[in-house]
Amino acid sequence: MTGAEFDHFCQAVKARSGLSLTAEKGYLVRSRLAPVARSEGLADVPALLAKLKAGAPEELMQRCVDAMATHESYFFRDGTPFEQLAQVVVPELVAARPAARSLRIWCAAASSGQEPYSVAMVLQELGGLLAGWRTEIVATDMSAPILRKARDGIYSDFEVRRGLSPERLGRWFSKVGEAWQVSPALKQMITFRPHNLLQGVAGLGTFDIILCRNVLIYFEVERKREILAQLATALAPDGRLFLGSAETVLGVSSVFEAAPEARGLYRRSQAPAAKIA
Ligand SMILES: C[S@@+](CC[C@H](N)C(=O)[O-])C[C@H]1O[C@@H](n2cnc3c(N)ncnc32)[C@H](O)[C@@H]1O
Known part of the structure; x- marks a missing residue:
């Protein structure tokens, strides 16, 4: 996934969380944002990225940033x-x-x-x-x-x-x-x-x-x-x-x-x- 909307999203994620996304993470963006796009009633992830670039509410941007974070954890991890x-x-x-x-x-x-x-x-x-x-x-x-x-x-x-x-x-x-x-x-x-x-x-x-x-x-x-x-x-x-x-x-x-x-x-x-x- 590439384009001005994708770049804008990568910059927004980096500024808010420090998480660094690159063009080869396009598949990740697509899979993690798909549920958010659906919950917003949007056709697909490019439509969501376009909405974010056009100036969506901060709450929606924050949800998208959260979706990009890996929350994997487990008890006594690594012992x-x-x-x-x-x-x-x-x-x-x-x-x-x-x-x-x-x-x-x-x-x-x-x-x-x-x-x-x-x-x-x-x-x-x-x-x-x-x-x-x-x-x-x-x-x-x-x-x-x-x-x-x-x-x-x-x-x-x-x-x-x-x-x-x-x-x-x-x-x-x-x-x-x-x-x-x-x-x-x-x-x-x-x-x-x-x-x-x-x-x-x-x-x-x-x-x-x-x-x-x-x-x-x-x-x-x-x-x-x-x-x-x-x-x-x-x-x-x-x-x-x-x-x-x-x-x-x-x-x-x-x-x-x-x-x-x-x-x-x-x-x-x-x-x-x-x-x-
Ligand atoms: C992979 S989990 C690690 C959980 C736990 N520390 C462990 O090792 O099992 C990474 C967590 O870092 C959080 N995170 C990512 N960027 C962050 C930031 N800039 N400030 C605070 N938390 C952040 C994510 O929301 C996520 O829950």
């Missing part, structure tokens, strides 16, 4: 980061904060909630280690509909089978009709907020741990660099950053460096030259 969280990162930070007794965790680009609920399960299962501690998980995403799903905490049979052990399913979920509802004990640990990674980190506060997984992969290198610089300003000096298994800061940014404890884990750069932009 290892959650083991590192339980076995290394949380115990170290707990040991480093005997007076504050408070831990703030940010799941940036949390999609439908499996990631923050997995973090909540890890914290709950650490039991005594965090007894008497204030813990807060902030889960954000740019997409309002996906954040609604996360907040509802209702998952299909298929979704709970992806990553949850039978023990965890039995302990933290209850069956509601054909679906599974996450327990109030996990829900009350999480604050869900809309947030666009392109818009900085003002108002979010400081976090001890940030998970920003499987989203930078969709951005161009300059955007990744800007976002990593922002994440660094929101992370405590001794905090830890988790990226997705296919993501790295190497060759992208010097504000983070590999943390010594485990692979795929990052900390703010200790080198004096590594300034946070």
Whole structure:
């Protein structure tokens, strides 16, 4: 798919989300926007793109941008980061904060909630280690509909089978009709907020741990660099950053460096030259 309408849409998506679409993604645009075109009563996707270019309401543009984002997520995705969280990162930070007794965790680009609920399960299962501690998980995403799903905490049979052990399913979920509802004990640990990674980190506060997984992969290198610089300003000096298994800061940014404890884990750069932009 090409043409002025397609180019206009690609630019609009990039400006609003950072997601980078190119001409060879035409098939993706066509398949993801087809349901939106239908819901608008339009003949096809080119008609929708023409309507957007002619100046459609922002709400429609936002729906189209959301449709282009990949919301794929599942519980305990990639396994290892959650083991590192339980076995290394949380115990170290707990040991480093005997007076504050408070831990703030940010799941940036949390999609439908499996990631923050997995973090909540890890914290709950650490039991005594965090007894008497204030813990807060902030889960954000740019997409309002996906954040609604996360907040509802209702998952299909298929979704709970992806990553949850039978023990965890039995302990933290209850069956509601054909679906599974996450327990109030996990829900009350999480604050869900809309947030666009392109818009900085003002108002979010400081976090001890940030998970920003499987989203930078969709951005161009300059955007990744800007976002990593922002994440660094929101992370405590001794905090830890988790990226997705296919993501790295190497060759992208010097504000983070590999943390010594485990692979795929990052900390703010200790080198004096590594300034946070
Ligand atoms: C593939 S999901 C990753 C979910 C989860 N972090 C995981 O690893 O399973 C990517 C999410 O990033 C969100 N996203 C894309 N661009 C964003 C942006 N500029 N700001 C905030 N969220 C964004 C999408 O809406 C989507 O839900």
